[in-house]
Amino acid sequence: MKATAIPPWGLPALGAALIALAALTDTRLALILAVWFGAWALNATLADRARGRGSRFLVPLIFGVTLLALWEMAVQLYDISFVILPAPSAIWARMVTETATLWADFQQTILKGALAGYIMGCGAAFLAALAVDRSPFLQKGLLPVGNFIAALPIVGTAPIFVMWFGFGWQSKSAVVVAMVFFPMLVNCVQGLKASDQMQRDLMRTYAASYGQTLVKLRLPTAMPFIFNGLKICTTLALIGAIVAEFFGSPTVGMGFRIKIEMGRLAMDMVWAEIAVAALAGSGFYGLVALIEKRLTFWHPSQRRG
Amino acid sequence: QDEVRLQLQWVTQSQFAGYYVALENGYYEEENLDVTILPGGPDIAPPQVLAGGGADAMLNWMPSALAARERGLPVVNIAQPFVRSGLMLSCWADAGIAEPADLAGHTVAHWFFGNEYPFMGWMNQLGIPVDGSENGVTLLQAGFNVDPLLQRQADCISTMTYNEYWQIIDAGVSPEELVTFRYSDYGVDTLEDGIWVLEENLDDPAFFDKMVRFVRASMRGWEWAAANPTEAAMIVLDYDETGAQTEQHQLRMMGEVALLVEGGNGTLDVESYERTVRTLLEGGDAVITTEPMGAWTHAVTEAALGN
């Protein structure tokens, strides 16, 4: 597709003008801007030209590397205190030397706390959505009450769950369950309503049972919404599990590490954990998105590039 | 008026009564200071706020401040209102713990955030590992309250003489049911609430002068608070913006805190400082690895108390 009204030279020109303007006041800013624009231009052309598998990975990679470069430059050029923001290079150094700790924390928080909670929470929300969808009584009764309960903020529930379920990963899972339940429920309920009239009528003409209609019609049409929920919940689950550890934990876990290292002002370690969280989160999200692509290939939102 | 922002290391409570009294009674104003007291909380690292330019001075426990210093944030102790440590370890008596050596094989809930070091150092001295092994201590990172003890999720929990200990008592536990170890009884106590600033700022005479006045007024506040604990507690209560504090608790806290500041005039006791450093250096998972240099100065207190 052709670009919009902006001529092809418009953006570079604008960029150059901005950089020049910045150079007048602050050369460091100009330098940073220049790197940014350069990378963006490269990416834009790459994204438009190459449509192969390679660019699928290359483009986000370039973007990420640019981001990191800008970060490093900002920290170095502006001499930002490491207590506020450590440089990527410092974080990397930490990640390399502390792999064992990071791995143990990852296991505790992601593989136990987050994953278990994610599965239970999303599963429960899905079942609740079915119940809500099945019975108008529940629809009217449970949904508002569910809204209410699910709106209990994590920072308040986390200490309570620690009190109830102990210091181990179980209480983290409980927090994750509470956190993912509502988004998942809302999306599932919406999704179960998504089939259109004629599709439902067709099922009625077959005198299909509730279960049959559910499996053969409602679930497929609900898929895009369900995956919406599942995707949002991947990141929520991670945040939930990590943050819950702030409120009580054994001496292992990403949240625990972040908290104590923050107290020790070891911000490089804090960010190393954050980096692991980001990687894990993106991987988790990517996995769900991949499954979505497989299962909802027929949906308009997936069919086009 | 000169502006001073003081970062506390916890929420508004009688632990910080001296500063609130100085503010309420106009001692700061008399020193021509416009002081803002910033309450802290479990997720605020005062050194970070200092580094980020969010405050001019902070209150901090010495282990935490020394750790920050070793990591390259040059903070300096300019005054030490608290002369004694209020840190304790409280255990269920029926858990079979009569002396520190009995801790092996038990679960201890402790604050982290840099405050675990005195405990680590202590255990190290006693030769008890803290790795959760059979003969060691299983360490839990506690939240902010004494629930882990009350719920019997832990046999021991870290407490302050002026706060958490009383929360246990208030919950209906009688003192006889508890065994309490005071760190100072075992020579592993570290200095607590001191006033710290960034080293580079002290080179600025105007800032230096501001701090002199600030310390002087603050110490006046402490004196008044110790002498009038009831009124001081009420002042603190009045400044509590969360509206969650109770009178009874703050009153009692004020009484206990008065014991910790008693006999001090703000001047850092070098001997206590050295004991603190020794404890930390002996700590297993070391907070600091080398003897700190220039981590304190008497210049401010001398100037403040001299005239």
Add this chain to the structure above:
Amino acid sequence: MAQAARATKMNTAPQSPVIAAENLDLVFQTADGPVQALRDVSLTIDKGDFVSFIGPSGCGKTTFLRVIAALEHPTGGTITVNGMSPEEARLNRAYGYVFQAAGLYPWRTIEKNIALPLEIMGFDRAEQEKRVNNVLQLVDLAGFGKKFPWQLSGGMQQRASIARALAFDADILLMDEPFGALDEIVRDHLNEQLLKLWARTEKTIGFVTHSIPEAVYLSTKIVVMSPRPGRITDVIESDLPRERPLDIRDTPEFLAIAHRVREGLRAGHAYDD
């Protein structure tokens, strides 16, 4: 025509009618006032009847078919299907329904779409496959079974949806303009196939069409409807033989009936020309 309907009913007293509607009314409530989609509609359809509904767009043909299928509930009057309420008949899987739009499920291949009712009704795998292949052949879509709906042309989709309704062999077939998107040749072909099927299986068929020749060619009874409010203006019993070669369409009997339908239809329109 209410009389005509009632008369038929009496004639066939021993054999009770498959569909019997009396004084049906249906009013849709819309934001800008009620719409009377059906008014005082009475009609009897006997077993083995092939009934065509014809009438201007918006006259209530679809609505009436939907009432029979218990997809819409009349606001007045009574209707029975196989002596039961439409709802019961639906639950007994008394009919197959072809919608005006194809309505294939985009996540299923053509094959799977056709197998859908079979799965629901619990046919076994082998039987499913046999029937799917059968009806695919019938609508001339053999070889397209593995495609997804969006990979088919409009007419092909429509034929797939016909195949879907034929696959499970219901006693009553309700078809809402099934051949609208098909060319004359395919249409002729499918018309013939449908007649053969009907003759062979004694199905009762309700069929909406816009084509007068098609209506006359297929039906034993032609119902002419008129809009605003939707009502039946004429019911024409066809006396053409049951065996109908394509060239019956050039006989005077055929043309006479067609003429009568056209007249009835024209009456329902309001064009000045």
Add this chain to the structure above:
Amino acid sequence: MAQAARATKMNTAPQSPVIAAENLDLVFQTADGPVQALRDVSLTIDKGDFVSFIGPSGCGKTTFLRVIAALEHPTGGTITVNGMSPEEARLNRAYGYVFQAAGLYPWRTIEKNIALPLEIMGFDRAEQEKRVNNVLQLVDLAGFGKKFPWQLSGGMQQRASIARALAFDADILLMDEPFGALDEIVRDHLNEQLLKLWARTEKTIGFVTHSIPEAVYLSTKIVVMSPRPGRITDVIESDLPRERPLDIRDTPEFLAIAHRVREGLRAGHAYDD
């Protein structure tokens, strides 16, 4: 027929053709192999032509119309519209397109649906209203403007979509089975209206239909297509006068052309009967 097309082109040398396709190929890639939707299609359409496309379902009529409209890109051959590439013609808003399905936006009332292209092309409010009322009248939907699509019957929706394409008065009209869901009377009426419009405005019209009489009645040129692979098998120039009353359909000239179309069509089918 490639010759025929080329011949026409030469004859009208001074007036360049509106649409000129040469050796068009179009192959869809699907999971189970490529589908050749168009093979070697060549055709010239001159200004003011009324060209009907007829052929069995799946023969590529829709695909060809989509190629003209730059909605599909041929995998071989060349095509120009108004001397430009279809893409440029599209950007110049050279045509109105009626899809095989109504495709009304469910969140807009009928009125607003019809006004949509007018909004996009920047007509002012008064003009929009005038045109909307005009075309609503034309397709006999006056009074339904404030309804939402789902409140209309299938045929009414289709008429609304025709109205939408007529509203902005493009020089080229591409219509994909616009009258498929309409009954004969309405269809006749709209056929007449369309012819009048065409005569009055000198539009060039590409028209897909399945009705042989409709094709013959409307067209100056009838393109017969055949499937697998989709190709043109016959191009029939009609010598009927431009002025066409409805009863022209009973004249021998009309029937002769219709016969030729039917033969061409039948050749494209493979029924043994």
Add this chain to the structure above:
Amino acid sequence: MSALADTARPRAPGALSALASAVLPVLTIVLAIVAIWYAASVMMNRAWTLDQIARQNLEMTTMEIVAATMNQERPVLPTPHQVFNELWSTTAGEPIMRERRGEMQGNPRNLIFHAYHTLWPTILGFGIGSFLGILLAVGIVHSRAMDMSVMPWAIASQTIPILAIAPIIVVVVSNLPALNNAVDQGWISEDTKLLVPKALISSYLSFFPVVVGMVAGLRSPNAMDLDLMRTWSASRGQTFWKLRLPASVPFLFTSLKVSIAAALVGTIVAELPTGARFGLGARLLTGSYYGQTIQIWSALFMAAICAAALVILLGALEKLVLRRMGARP
């Protein structure tokens, strides 16, 4: 929640029964929950009471024990009436304003004061967050480069435990020269300044659900709908305003509901490192620090009430909008 939406529309005869049909189910569920809740509190608080009895050698009947478990001062799980009483006494039972040094100001002992200070940043943050989210989604849908590069990083951004960096954000943002300047100039008040970091953190949590939902929504029009626009040679802008945006509205509302709840969580998280000053988060924190379970629960409930109210509001708006967009009733 439908109760509100339903009464908003005038209804002639069935209004009362409609109201009843909306309220009755909610009431039933609430009653069921309260019953379960009481049972659970007895279960969970029992140990402590029994422990007390054993240690103090008391004699108590079962009824007395049950009563005691339901009225502990530091229960593991406070009972509904305890929470309700606390809620009541800290809202209706306290003046909303108090006088301090001759000045009238909000009374920190009143929960409404805290709810107020939490709601504003939430709404502001939600506004910023959803606006940014929509903007980002628009960019992602329209630019391949953005789709491929921004999306993965937006995802990564959400896995950063906000509580970990919230203190830094609060410190940095509240010391932004521009912000301080604005205060000095009298453009914004000191209180407004405190609201900014909260709103920022709140928007950080709330933008993501909107991005995910809107990207799906903006991509939801099918091929024919888009082809229509192409035949009219509609510009990208026109296709956006007249097709993609309306088509995305159902998706938008679904994600807005999720996002506003997230925004509230964001504000509360942000209140922890602003130094426990005011707001429901600060209230939660101090409550939890002093082990006052009842107070925590009442603050939690207040937060949930706020969130539910916001979600209900959005739900009503959704109904209204979708109705105007011709949704079938």
